[in-house]
Amino acid sequence: MTKLVVVSAGLSVPSSTRLLGDRLAAATAAHTGAEVRVIEVRDLAVEVAHNLTSGFPGPALAAALDAVTEADGLIVVTPVFSASYSGLFKSFFDVLGARDQDALAGKPVLIAATGGTARHSLVLDHALRPLFAYLRAVVVPTGVYAASEDWGAEGLPERVERAAGELAALLPTAAGRPDAALPPEAAGRPGAERPGAAERPAPPAARRAEPDGFTVVPFEEQLAALRG
Amino acid sequence: MQFGIFSVGDVTPDPTTGRTPTERERIKAMVAIALKAEEVGLDVFATGEHHNPPFVPSSPTTMLGYIAARTERLVLSTSTTLITTNDPVKIAEDFAMLQQLADGRVDLMMGRGNTGPVYPWFGKDIRQGINLAIENYALLHRLWREEVVDWEGRFRTPLQGFTSTPRPLDGVPPFVWHGSIRSPEIAEQAAYYGDGFFHNNIFWPADHTKRMIELYRNRWAHYGHGAPEQAIVGLGGQVFMRKNSQDAVREFRPYFDNAPVYGHGPSLEDFTAQTPLTVGSPQQVIEKTLSFRDYAGDYQRQLFLMDHAGLPLKTVLEQLDILGEEVVPVLREEFAKNRPANVPDAPTHASLLAARDQDGTTENSEEEVSTV
Numbered sequence: 174m175t176k177l178v179v180v181s182a183g184l185s186v187p188s189s190t191r192l193l194g195d196r197l198a199a200a201t202a203a204h205t206g207a208e209v210r211v212i213e214v215r216d217l218a219v220e221v222a223h224n225l226t227s228g229f230p231g232p233a234l235a236a237a238l239d240a241v242t243e244a245d246g247l248i249v250v251t252p253v254f255s256a257s258y259s260g261l262f263k264s265f266f267d268v269l270g271a272r273d274q275d276a277l278a279g280k281p282v283l284i285a286a287t288g289g290t291a292r293h294s295l296v297l298d299h300a301l302r303p304l305f306a307y308l309r310a311v312v313v314p315t316g317v318y319a320a321s322e323d324w325g326a327e328g329l330p331e332r333v334e335r336a337a338g339e340l341a342a343l344l345p346t347a348a349g350r351p352d353a354a355l356p357p358e359a360a361g362r363p364g365a366e367r368p369g370a371a372e373r374p375a376p377p378a379a380r381r382a383e384p385d386g387f388t389v390v391p392f393e394e395q396l397a398a399l400r401g
Numbered sequence: 402m403q404f405g406i407f408s409v410g411d412v413t414p415d416p417t418t419g420r421t422p423t424e425r426e427r428i429k430a431m432v433a434i435a436l437k438a439e440e441v442g443l444d445v446f447a448t449g450e451h452h453n454p455p456f457v458p459s460s461p462t463t464m465l466g467y468i469a470a471r472t473e474r475l476v477l478s479t480s481t482t483l484i485t486t487n488d489p490v491k492i493a494e495d496f497a498m499l500q501q502l503a504d505g506r507v508d509l510m511m512g513r514g515n516t517g518p519v520y521p522w523f524g525k526d527i528r529q530g531i532n533l534a535i536e537n538y539a540l541l542h543r544l545w546r547e548e549v550v551d552w553e554g555r556f557r558t559p560l561q562g563f564t565s566t567p568r569p570l571d572g573v574p575p576f577v578w579h580g581s582i583r584s585p586e587i588a589e590q591a592a593y594y595g596d597g598f599f600h601n602n603i604f605w606p607a608d609h610t611k612r613m614i615e616l617y618r619n620r621w622a623h624y625g626h627g628a629p630e631q632a633i634v635g636l637g638g639q640v641f642m643r644k645n646s647q648d649a650v651r652e653f654r655p656y657f658d659n660a661p662v663y664g665h666g667p668s669l670e671d672f673t674a675q676t677p678l679t680v681g682s683p684q685q686v687i688e689k690t691l692s693f694r695d696y697a698g699d700y701q702r703q704l705f706l707m708d709h710a711g712l713p714l715k716t717v718l719e720q721l722d723i724l725g726e727e728v729v730p731v732l733r734e735e736f737a738k739n740r741p742a743n744v745p746d747a748p749t750h751a752s753l754l755a756a757r758d759q760d761g762t763t764e765n766s767e768e769e770v771s772t773v
Binding site: 228390392396 | 531532535536539554555585586588589590592593604605606609612616620624662663664665666667671672675676
């Protein structure tokens with residue numbers, strides 16, 4: 174089954190960041206039937222900090238990093254702190270990247286953020302998008318920003334739906350390729366009619382030859398490459 | 402099976418007194434610790450190599466040569482020798498000299514180093530770390546096995562008609578371990594040459610160590626050096642002991658809490674649960690160390706980190722007494738139980754010499770493979 178993971182970095186309980194993550198996940202799952210798992214980074218805050226000093230994740234963080242690495246698609250949601258993603262949100266992806274720099278390579282990611290005012294909405298494009306581009310994720314064109322006022326205004330459901338459709342188009346389906354079973358009303362998403370959509374880079378798991386999870390380049394090839 | 406200690410050589414303030422030893426005190430302390438290791442019946446002393454404060458051991462063969470002159474049995478090794486930033490020609494010369502002086506009681510462990518600026522300080526590019534390790538070791542391997550070497554590579558000036566002197570003792574190069582914590586390329590390199598693989602697991606959970614060692618063992622077998630269980634594996638360990646475990650915890654906690662590597666991070670309790678660190682009674686150390694075999698298989702060398710985080714020399718020497726008297730004898734006995742007959746001991750100069758003489762003078766085919 175398609176695995177969709179939500180990484181939510183909200184700090185309060187209940188949290189509007191989590192609420193936005195849930196809305197996006199539900200809309201995406203409606204297209205794909207994906208199995209959704211939510212990671213509350215707040216619950217991992219201490220292990221994230223320890224990972225920064227000790228160099229390895231504790232058990233709960235390791236399980237979360239595995240879930241993210243193995244996901245078919247990601248929805249990431251952060252509150253805006255000091256004009257950017259929260260430090261905890263960034264630290265989570267810092268330890269993920271330190272553990273496996275290819276963890277997000279080729280992985281479809283929907284970026285989202287929440288804030289007190291709409292004035293910070295470009296955080297999606299000046300902070301989150303470059304971060305996930307660096308991690309070599311495939312970031313869908315529509316990011317979703319929800320200011321407090323958006324929860325009582327028009328427009329948010331449409332943006333959620335458009336972004337979810339774009340993400341769903343990149344997720345594998347039961348037919349074995351992205352988008353095969355999508356309803357026509359989800360059209361307008363990039364990738365839906367694009368012939369190359371099914372040829373996106375394989376997720377990291379598919380590139381690993383050794384059963385123990387390591388990629389091994391035979392030594393002769395490594396030596397030969399130096400002599401070439 | 403070999404038991405020993407490895408030292409980082411850090412100069413760290415004692416958090417309980419605030420006092421920082423001088424470099425001279427720390428260097429002499431490392432020597433005293435090495436001599437103590439032999440006195441209490443340990444087999445190996447290994448020193449790190451660093452080129453920045455707060456570390457003192459920038460010149461391992463100088464220190465090991467001095468220790469060699471004052472010991473009889475101890476095997477002198479490194480943890481690690483920087484195969485990336487040192488000139489492989491100088492490594493070949495220095496360690497052959499040490500091996501001659503020490504009557505063969507020398508091996509060494511290759512490592513890439515984890516201090517970024519050391520690469521530019523020595524004129525190298527850290528992005529080439531793996532490639533430097535591969536090319537430099539390929540050259541070192543030849544310098545110890547071929548009288549006259551013609552060589553051309555990417556990272557070093559070419560050699561024409563070069564003979565590294567002195568030659569290895571009895572024509573038998575020192576045994577080489579390759580140390581790596583997370584790079585499968587290095588496990589692959591160790592397996593390719595039939596060299597040892599040392600996983601310094603002291604800051605890592607068991608499942609990671611297990612995967613790295615399995616990779617090395619499988620690739621060792623792939624290259625025809627023997628069965629996977631015959632590969633030469635070394636592991637780290639880190640312990641602090643007192644007769645009563647509560648005393649050990651109470652005494653070690655300030656050192657743990659302020660340690661340079663993991664201080665101000667996870668709790669002592671979490672860290673001992675998740676890594677090989679054991680703080681407790683000698684019996685607890687024995688049980689934890691024996692458990693390494695559950696995920697690493699029967700292995701050849703166990704090195705303990707005993708002298709870091711500002712522990713005073715007197716305390717370290719007491720720890721070595723406990724290690725040598727109460728822990729290692731039991732570990733030797735227990736590790737020997739149910740050890741399959743085909744699992745070899747760690748190679749020594751004597752065993753390598755005997756194996757060479759048994760095989761006639763034929764070295765294996767690696768020479769041709771590694772010829773440029």
